[in-house]
Amino acid sequence: MSDWRSPKLAVSVVFLFNGALFGTWASRIPSIKQGLQLSASELGMLLLLLALGAILAFPLAGSASDRLGAAKLSKALALLVCPALIVVGIADNVIWLAVALFVFGAVHGALDIAMNSWASEVEKSLGRSTMSFFHAMFSVGAGLGAGLGSISAWLALHYSVFFILATLILLPLLWLCWIPWQFNNLDTHNHKSSFQLPRGSLLVIALVALCCAIGEGAMADWSAVYLSDVLNSDHGQAALGYALFSVAMVTTRLMGDRLVNKIGATNTVRFCGVTALLGSLLLVASQSLYQAYAGLLLLGVGYSIVMPLVYSNAANNTQMKAGAGLASVATFGYGGMLLGPPLIGFVAEWIGLRQTFALFALLAAVVLAGAWAFNQDKALVCKNQAES
Incomplete structure (x- = not known):
């Protein structure tokens, strides 16, 4: 193994790779x-099937990760996700597309x-926070994949061809992940794959x-609508709002580990x-577009490091194995992503969009109140002391 192919680099590449494919x-x-002439409701149902497939896979993946090893499973799934995406591209009717998306x-x-x-194993071995950087790599990969997709659409390249080309371009990156990795945390006697509800401090984290x-899911679907309908911005100005939110999130994630290592996970969540x-x-109080932009920038910073710390603490919890803990909180996270956009729509129909956005203040208050449950910094310190 070349010295520069470190475990941190290997995990970073997996995050970048998965983000790019998504x-x-x-x-x-x-x-x-457009190609399959789908209605809005049909597309919505297909997207729900994609999310349902992920949610049902969480407990299975958590159990397999604990029994077989997270690194080994990550490499195998990284290879499998490529043909899965290609099958989505070549599906020529709604039924096959539904199966492929699931x-x-x-x-x-x-x-x-x-x-x-x-990633949590590498973080433990290093004895310092690295999860925020890994999640930043996923965001960078997603932006890279979206950028290539925009170019392919501009060139009128059929999406099935683009999916094949994209996987061929990205697959060589996985060579960087093929490193020896042994982490003595396997649970060879655990054969459970059923979903386990989090409890105690892990429930607070969930x-x-x-x-x-x-909040994050609603920003993706509703921030541009808010700027357009409430502040009467044009479509370009409205789209810029979510772009600013995304840039703030990625930038803060790139700096997030330094902040966590300096002030601790609990204070970072606060x-x-x-x-x-x-x-x-x-x-909510903004009367001008620039005030709204400032609010979206702050929201991007506020949402940026929380989810990486959620995953890190779930993997380090003492109540269940790492994979099972991750599966339990990921279900809550995906549930939030699914619930956010329609929830905003239903409430906005009732009380108005500006008033509905005030709910994000309540969500932020819950994040602030639940910060006490994030004690990953203590776990990493204990890990360092044990190995010293």
């Missing part, structure tokens, strides 16, 4: 909708659990994940909760 798929959704969602979701479990995911609270209040 961005590749997401960028061509309009083309698939499988793609399951493999993508399973890889999400496995790679986060591997609720924080739910609130953060609702910082994120306060920042998200201020951002949501500023966004």
Whole structure:
């Protein structure tokens, strides 16, 4: 093994790879909708099937990760997700697309659990926070995949061809992941794959994940609508709002581990909760586009580091094995992503969009109140002391 192919690099590549493939798929959704003449409701149901596949795969992936090893499972699933995406591209009717998306969602979701479990092992071996950087790599990969997808659409390249080319371009990256990795945390006697509800402090962490995911998912679908309908911005100005939110999130994630290592996980979550609270209040009170932009920037910072710390703490919890803990909180996170956009729509129909966005302040308050449950910094310190 070359010295520069470190475990941190290997995990970073897996996150980048998975994010890029998901961005590749997401960028061509309009083309698939048009190519198969899907209605909005049909597309919505297909997207729900993708999410359902992921949620059902979580407990299976968590159990397999604990029994077989997170690194081994991550590598295998990274290879499987490529043909799964290609099958999505070549599906020529709604039925086959539904099956393909369910499988793609399951493999993508399973890889999400496995790679986060591997990331937590590397984090423990290093004795310092690294999870925020790994999640930043996923975001960078998603942006890369979306960018390539936009170019392929501009070139009028059929999405099936693009999916094949994208996997061929990205597959060589996995060579960087093929490193020896042994972590003495396997549970060879655990054959359970059923979902386990989090409890105690892990339940608090799962609720924080739910609130953060609702906000993040709603920003993706509703921030541009808010800027357009409430502040009367044009479509370009409205789209810029979510771009600013995303840039703030990725930038903060790249710096997040330094912050966690300096002030600890609990104080970092408190910082994120306060920042998200201020951002949501500023966004709701905004009378100008620039005030709204500032609110979205603060929200991007506030939401950025929470989910990486959720995954890290779930993997380090003492109540269940790492894979099972990750599966339990990931279900809450995905549930929040699914619930957020429709929930905002239903409530906005009732009380108005500006008033509905005030709910994000309540979600941020839950994040702030649940910060006490994040004690990953203590676990890493104990790990360092044990190995000294």
